[in-house]
Amino acid sequence: MKYQQVDETFKAVDAVAEEIFGGAVSAVLFDGPPLTLDDLLQQTSWVSQLAIYGSDVAAWRILQEHGLRPRLFVGHSMGEIPALVAAGAFSVEDGARIVAERLRALEEADLPAGRMAALTLDGQRTRQLLDLLDDPALVVAAENHDRQTVISGPEHSVRAALRVARELNAGGLLLASPFAFHHPALEPVRAPFAARIGGLLRQAPRTAVYSPILRRTYRADDDLATLLAEHLVRPVDFRGTVRSLYDGGVTTFVEAGGLGSLGRCVERVLADAGDLTVRSTFRLEADGRLGVEQAVTGLSGAAPDSFEQFWAAFGTRLVARVQAELAASAAALAGPAAPAPAAAAAPVPVSAAPAAPAPGGAPDREELFAELRSLYAQALEYPEEVFTEEVLLEAELGIDSVKQVELLTRVTGRYGLSPSDIRLSDHDTVGKVVDLLHARLASGDVSIAAA
Template identity: 45%
Template sequence: MPENTSTAFLLPGQGGFDGAALRRADATHPQVRRVFERLDAETEKLFSRRISDLVLGPGESDLRDLLARDSWMSQVAIYGAGLAAHEILTDHGVRPDVLAGHSLGEITALVAAGAFSVEDGVRIVAQRVAVIERHDGIDGRMVALSAGADRVRMLLGLLDEPLLAVATENHDEQTVVSGPDAVLDQVTAIAAQLGIGAIEIDAPFPFHTPALAPAAPEFEAYVRTLEQHPLRGRVYSPILQRHYEPGEPLAGRLADHFVQPVRFGAAVRRLHGDGVTTFVEAGGRPALSKLVARLTRGSDVRSLATLALDDGDRLALDSTLRDLRAAGLADPGPEGSGLAELLAPSVPSDVFDAYWKAHGHEVRERIRTDLRAFGGGEEQPQPEQRREPEQAEKPESEPERAPAPAASAPANAALDRDEVFAELRTLYAQALEYPEEVFEAGVQLEAELGVDSVKQVELLSRVSQRYGLPPREADFRLDPYNTLDTIADFVIAELDRLAERQPVG
């Protein structure tokens, strides 16, 4: 990351879903389908419906369609879109220094930071809906008023309604109020007389209001039953107005969200004051990125959207990735490295880009494997040679000898397993930019730490190079090696096999 630059991902809440943009992203970014397939497994269990059929299947589905059908659909769709955008960005090498969620988006942010699994995140979002429905929280709504929080509080004071509250302070001229339907009718009527604009929020319930207090204990009790993991990065809460602490119990904090307001404007100013100059909205619609632009007007802040369509009906994510590459905050794309022109000059660039996003990791791994087999990590042969000279002199019946282990870890050395585990923990922590302490014995790389199979393959290749292990067989299965314990055992076993093949003395 360039010096003096800091990046924040913003995870949206209510209203943070754009069905058309999500479908556009799904056509060229395989991460969208991968995330929603993980969500499908849970929504099928909970609701006998696949969320991907609703948002990525035949026919268009926008946020209001989902709200009209069933409350859980909109909430899981917003959650899934945020996770998909986060995964796309990180797969392109963008590394946020901090995550911040807006209302529901705090759940997404905590999942993205590893506090809960993706599947448990679905359960939390679904339970949030269920407990509110069981406690009659459905009879209310949210309205955005074009006035500052102080003025809005004075307006609400005229009505003396205990269930009416300021839900969100977005900026100095936009405040969201939440409460019962009948009372909000009075609020909008008074606001109209005062020349204050009012816009309905696309939300199923009146979030962040005392009306939801009866539902909070049941929700907290449920979240306590789920396994909480160490955070892999910093998460800032616009509700708590602070960063979550390492190891902080989250069930009570998430239950507090039912009644506490979101002070988004203050959060953006705090993060900007801490040095954040790039805000990326990881989710649908460009609402938060527009708020950031307004809150930081006149500064050097870069505010970018992802799963939204711009004025030219183009996916904002594509221009955002270009901007991040230009700023040195993302890995160079295939178009930047000239691969399309080199490998497929007659193929349209968007087709090549989509192919590379789906299969580039497989191509890179195949090249690395072939190069190791071709050169053995030693001096490269001349272009016309297909095999190393000593291989050409072998009888065809002689089995191929595995390359010798690296000098730093000779095969006949008696390596201590704890030493190997410690080395692996350091290697994985540095590669993933996680604290070493999260790699505890038995921690699942994908289910608990969110390391997908593509990244695991890449890291196993690094491990093989580090210990001088031969290329893996074509039918090598990744499944058994999803913890550092099993990878350490794999390394020891492979080194023992190599030692048995080498002459003694």
């Protein structure tokens, strides 16, 4: 590792991991060949959870070193832990300890298996869907924007909700989350988790931290252990938080960590805003630059210090770790910086005009490639030229799993095919997606699923 902030952050995380779990995160994250998303998901939960936490904190410390001074921090789900660390409420080591003890408390509770799923519906329509199912075990876990709401509950109930959603022409996918977070079923974990972290040294945050779960800013006299434990059973209102912050004068948002999933959520929530600036540290921007470069040059005025070396040294492996968070619940640290007016265009709607199947039932491969390329470019506001056969959809372009499912659903829907089972992690380039769809369209059997 050639970047000091990353080295220092993961040394602190490793110390906690060695103490509690008997192993180092860095050994998995940085030694050996880069990991795929499937490789990551096969790791034990503590590795991926602490790697995500470390990536968030390291990204923030890089931004801080280059002069970025945010007005407040916002965390999404587990991301509230690195948000509090960034604000100075906890040390890096104690933040890692909170993540570790959270996981241990959940594992030791021996709860019934639960799942989470993301639906391409707003919160109101999702609640109507849950009312239709009349299953009290299903709850809304997070509202991210008008086209993404996360539900949580027993696996059979979540799968039933997905089936009904697809019948209603809504996209959705199971998330690779180890637990059904933000659900009342986790109530037995709340008190033990709070007790485990209640003795950690905490300080009053030096910078304000706004919680999308509490829907308020943390106060100096808050019992942080109790509040962090309550997060397990309370929903996340990210959509409402972003709107409230914007209405309060925040116009610039910087995502520290992640591949741009939360940044795109902000853009979708504030699609009608004309003075919005959004930067995501690990997102590839339309001009080909890494988001962190735009963040430090465009917002703080400081020149980037060897970011190309930084990315070459460990970027691929950090991205692999962050992919787990995107698959799990987008729980990464989102830190809005001081307001700075800038124009931002709303996402371009994807055309729904049907295409006619090619003779023989399946479209020509070149035709299918051109269609996917056009759809992705319109939806993400990228030049079509970036969508080559080999480009990695998530690792290089930051297209999250939910968005991939939504786009694939639209493409297959044009040919009247019913959805069924595509492993997104096995088809991480445009070329692979085209090959798979071409074969499935020929057979008339398409199904879409999460990793």
